[in-house]
Amino acid sequence: MKPISSNPVTLRNFDPAAGGLPFALEALDRETLAAPVRSNCFTILWVREGEGRYHPDLMEHPFAGPVLLFANPYQTLFLKPESAISGTLMRFHANFLCIETHHKEVGCNGVLFNRLHGEPMVRCDPALARDVGTLVGQIEEEFTAGDVAHREAVLSLVKILLIKASRMKLEQMAAASTPGKAASHPVLVSLLELIERDFHRIHRPHEYAARLGMTPKALGRLVKEELGKTPTELIRDRMLKHAKWHLLHTLRPVKEIAAEAGFMDEFYFSRLFKSATGFSPTAFREFETRIRNGSNLSM
Structure with missing residues (x-):
């Protein structure tokens, strides 16, 4: 990238x-x-x-x-x-x-x-x-x-x-999304549905490609052309979204949240999270909770 x-x-x-x-x-x-x-x-x-x-x-x-x-x-x-x-x-x-x-x-x-x-x-x-x-x-x-x-x-x-x-x-x-438009490609619809359902346990693009009956290269090209991202980025973004929500709205341990989102390596998760937000997971939670006076934890 x-x-x-x-x-x-x-x-x-x-x-x-x-x-x-x-x-x-x-x-x-x-x-x-x-x-x-x-x-x-x-x-x-x-x-x-x-x-x-x-x-x-x-x-x-x-x-x-x-x-x-x-x-x-x-x-x-x-x-x-x-x-x-x-x-x-x-x-x-x-x-x-x-x-x-x-x-x-x-x-x-x-x-x-x-x-x-x-x-x-x-x-x-x-x-x-x-x-x-x-x-x-x-x-x-x-x-x-x-x-x-x-x-x-x-x-x-x-x-x-x-x-x-x-x-x-x-x-x-x-x-x-009307018939005939590229954005309604059934593969993209199916891919996004699969990621939404399985992002926490399936992280490799080639596994999604196999389930969709495509080669990883063909899937990657389609996703890049239509969505501007790679399949890996789509999966990672969904994992980070899950983690961010739970960091913001719960007090569960960072390690537990990372694992639930699909990150087996807590340190890798922390590095990726900081790259995406500018904060470590713990600092992110503390900063936003202080700003919101704890109201985020009541959701």
């Missing part, structure tokens, strides 16, 4: 002890994410105009405005603009809006965020672009003014934005 950049990663972690805010907003231009940035917040990039390539972790996705781009907490991301860019960058921590506890309300968990495959973007038609532009303008106004109940106002507007984006994303996913 090629390195995402030769530049060091800049941290933009929300930490109330350092005087940070759970919601942050800034203008987006071609210099905003020129170097890799990692944050413990959910990120929304509203690209009103401009085009280029979006890099969340080792992925690369071409984009052209108007478009919404998304990133999960602890992902490393940067942009490679190919023209002038204008828009808005928004970040919010789970203390501001917890995607998991509000998943039924906003419908974005697994659609816009916490997706392990597919494009992390919503291409905006003229109607959605108009709605998003209006909502982002209202968010900027409320955030800047800081009037009474401005946090509640910003929260409500962000929820509406996520609801509209989720609806459009679901429409685009359905359109991409």
Whole structure:
């Protein structure tokens, strides 16, 4: 895998002890994410105009405005603009809006965020672009003014934005899955179902290939072309997702969580986890639990 950049990663972690805010907003231009940035917040990039390539972790996705781009907490991301860019960058921590506890309300968990495959973007038609532009303008106004109940106002507007984006994303996913489209390839559907069911015990791509009646090379080529990842990365990402959830929402021992996710070597798991998040498993749990005052453990 090629390195995402030769530049060091800049941290933009929300930490109330350092005087940070759970919601942050800034203008987006071609210099905003020129170097890799990692944050413990959910990120929304509203690209009103401009085009280029979006890099969340080792992925690369071409984009052209108007478009919404998304990133999960602890992902490393940067942009490679190919023209002038204008828009808005928004970040919010789970203390501001917890995607998991509000998943039924906003419908974005697994659609816009916490997706392990597919494009992390919503291409905006003229109607959605108009709605998003209006909502982002209202968010900027409320955030800047800081009037009474401005946090509640910003929260409500962000929820509406996520609801509209989720609806459009679901429409685009359905359109991409119509008969005859490459994204509906039955092998990919079967592979993702198998990984979801067996990630904790089956870790070798050739075992999945055999169960699908394919050669490992053919499966790897198909996955890379359609999802932009290797089968190994798909399996590993699902294992890490499982571990991250249990580290965040339980007090079970790290070794036990690692083993349940499928990592037999606790030290290898710790190295991989730190590479993916910037924290060791224990430090990740302690940091997020402190920020959330333990509310994450009540889920």
